[in-house]
Amino acid sequence: MATATVTPPREAAERSVRRARQIGEVLLAVENISLRFGGVRALSNVSFDIRRGEIRAIIGPNGAGKSSMLNVINGFYQPQEGRIIWKGRALSRMRPYDAAKGGIARTFQNIALFKGMSTLDNIMTGRILKMRASFFEQALWIGRGKSEELRERAFVERILDFLEITHIRHVPVGKLPYGLQKRVELARALAMEPELLLLDEPMAGMNLEEKEDMCRFILDVNEEFGTTVALIEHDMSVVMDISDRVVVLDYGRLLADGTPEEVRNDPAVIEAYLGVSHG
Amino acid sequence: MAELGPVLEVFLGGLMSGVLYALVALGFVLIFKASGVFNFAQGAMVLFAALSLVRLSEWLPFGVAVLLTIAIMIALAWAVERLVLRPLVGQHGLILFMATIGVTFFLDGFGQTIWGSNVYQLDLGIPASPWFLFENLFPGGILVSPIDVFAAVIAGTLVVALSIFFHSTKIGRALRAVADDHQAAQSVGIPLNQIWLIVWSTAGIVALVAGMAWGTKLGVQFSLSLIALKALPVLILGGLTSIPGAIIGGLIIGAGEKLAEFYIGPLIGGGIEYWFAYVLALAVLLVRPQGLFGEKIIERV
Numbered sequence: 356m357a358t359a360t361v362t363p364p365r366e367a368a369e370r371s372v373r374r375a376r377q378i379g380e381v382l383l384a385v386e387n388i389s390l391r392f393g394g395v396r397a398l399s400n401v402s403f404d405i406r407r408g409e410i411r412a413i414i415g416p417n418g419a420g421k422s423s424m425l426n427v428i429n430g431f432y433q434p435q436e437g438r439i440i441w442k443g444r445a446l447s448r449m450r451p452y453d454a455a456k457g458g459i460a461r462t463f464q465n466i467a468l469f470k471g472m473s474t475l476d477n478i479m480t481g482r483i484l485k486m487r488a489s490f491f492e493q494a495l496w497i498g499r500g501k502s503e504e505l506r507e508r509a510f511v512e513r514i515l516d517f518l519e520i521t522h523i524r525h526v527p528v529g530k531l532p533y534g535l536q537k538r539v540e541l542a543r544a545l546a547m548e549p550e551l552l553l554l555d556e557p558m559a560g561m562n563l564e565e566k567e568d569m570c571r572f573i574l575d576v577n578e579e580f581g582t583t584v585a586l587i588e589h590d591m592s593v594v595m596d597i598s599d600r601v602v603v604l605d606y607g608r609l610l611a612d613g614t615p616e617e618v619r620n621d622p623a624v625i626e627a628y629l630g631v632s633h634g
Numbered sequence: 635m636a637e638l639g640p641v642l643e644v645f646l647g648g649l650m651s652g653v654l655y656a657l658v659a660l661g662f663v664l665i666f667k668a669s670g671v672f673n674f675a676q677g678a679m680v681l682f683a684a685l686s687l688v689r690l691s692e693w694l695p696f697g698v699a700v701l702l703t704i705a706i707m708i709a710l711a712w713a714v715e716r717l718v719l720r721p722l723v724g725q726h727g728l729i730l731f732m733a734t735i736g737v738t739f740f741l742d743g744f745g746q747t748i749w750g751s752n753v754y755q756l757d758l759g760i761p762a763s764p765w766f767l768f769e770n771l772f773p774g775g776i777l778v779s780p781i782d783v784f785a786a787v788i789a790g791t792l793v794v795a796l797s798i799f800f801h802s803t804k805i806g807r808a809l810r811a812v813a814d815d816h817q818a819a820q821s822v823g824i825p826l827n828q829i830w831l832i833v834w835s836t837a838g839i840v841a842l843v844a845g846m847a848w849g850t851k852l853g854v855q856f857s858l859s860l861i862a863l864k865a866l867p868v869l870i871l872g873g874l875t876s877i878p879g880a881i882i883g884g885l886i887i888g889a890g891e892k893l894a895e896f897y898i899g900p901l902i903g904g905g906i907e908y909w910f911a912y913v914l915a916l917a918v919l920l921v922r923p924q925g926l927f928g929e930k931i932i933e934r935v
Binding site for chain 1: 802803804807808810811814815817818819820821822823824825875
């Protein structure tokens with residue numbers, strides 16, 4: 356990889372062999388997605404797929420439709436045209452609840468945490484779909500109400516440990532610095548044990564050290580749990596370094612799709628990024 | 635210390651009526667906490683619940699009437715969720731607030747159309763004659779209304795139950811999550827519609843309890859709908875997001891207005907009760923806009 360990254364060539368080559376072995380069948384495909392808000396076309400006829408186990412980047416200038424695409428995938432937006440194929444099943448529409456239930460977790464561009472709640476409680480919300488105890492069992496702290504809460508609490512503790520945030524478990528997240536809030540948001544998404552993790556600018560607004568930490572966590576999640584990751588990111592060195600394949604959107608259209616190498620050398624991409632400014 | 639008897643009596647009476655305000659305020663807090671909607675219709679829900687109960691109990695055993703009224707309040711919550719909230723998902727808070735004003739007018743009219751608009755007596759079988767406490771300590775003792783005591787016990791039970799509900803159950807955690815951020819809550823798989831149904835049903839049941847307490851005291855009539863206005867200063871004082879705040883705010887307002895009437899009233903000709911709460915609320919707004927127990931809102935600019 357002849358890029359401005361820190362990965363030495365041999366390591367990169369070894370990694371790509373290892374990656375090829377890890378990446379599997381198509382997990383999610385979007386087909387001919389078009390999304391309009393009134394007269395504004397946010398996405399026009401966009402198709403691409405995400406394979407199991409890969410790290411897939413979605414890049415593009417501001418207003419290219421990247422976040423809209425994530426919102427379509429997890430059901431916040433209903434596209435006027437196109438369909439989503441999730442684990443081999445074609446869906447005419449995805450709802451946020453079905454997405455979460457089916458194993459899609461996400462983070463948000465502008466941190467969306469439950470500000471009044473502690474780090475621990477925030478992450479525990481990621482376990483809500485795993486809990487089965489009835490209302491009375493929970494309220495009276497009996498039977499499954501107790502065993503489940505303890506079990507999930509232990510699970511969340513492992514995530515706190517993994518993301519190195521055990522020291523802030525009881526702090527209300529509204530009081531945490533920005534970088535840590537981003538990490539708690541990732542923790543909440545991980546608590547859902549997702550098959551597909553959607554990250555909307557996970558490193559935006561971070562300093563170099565925080566970015567490196569976040570990069571490491573994303574790679575660790577992907578390698579240790581085999582979680583498929585789709586991320587939107589503006590930092591090109593990060594994108595080129597950690598992603599297996601890159602989708603480039605521009606003005607709501609698919610501009611390019613391929614390996615970081617292919618995308619970087621694509622004349623259309625070069626023009627979109629260097630030739631014209633979209634403001 | 636001959637003065638202490640009457641003062642204590644005024645103070646206790648104030649606390650008791652404060653509990654009644656708090657019962658109404660509690661309904662507001664529940665809905666605001668869990669959906670960010672300031673539900674102006676809470677007063678109308680109190681009236682509607684009380685009317686339903688009083689009319690149903692005319693031809694049904696009381697227990698059955700209560701259960702049926704609870705069912706009606708749940709059905710109402712379902713209708714509000716379906717017809718008002720769902721189409722307005724993601725709209726600005728002010729728009730949702732306006733929608734609840736619409737619900738208020740509808741409920742006031744609809745309730746009186748189907749149940750009638752007379753003053754109905756609600757009899758919970760609580761002795762109407764007051765109790766006299768500490769008769770050997772103070773001349774004449776301290777007068778306490780059994781209805782107020784009943785309301786206080788019910789309110790206390792409700793607060794404890796709701797606190798457990800909010801803080802140690804999965805649904806409670808989900809409710810708090812929804813209150814903080816709708817989209818984030820959806821992204822972890824919390825179904826907004828179900829949560830709203832639960833919250834509005836709970837608020838409906840709280841409205842029923844408030845309606846029973848107020849209805850026994852004043853008779854079930856249109857003016858019950860207006861006690862919502864009395865709950866506003868309680869909310870400002872206690873904070874819109876705090877369940878204990880609603881209770882403590884209610885107690886402070888209740889006791890405060892009665893004591894103000896007792897001490898300052900004679901000096902300026904009385905009538906303080908009617909505006910004291912609002913002045914107190916205004917003073918709190920100036921010093922602590924989030925109320926005594928509310929969450930301070932810090933926004934990134």
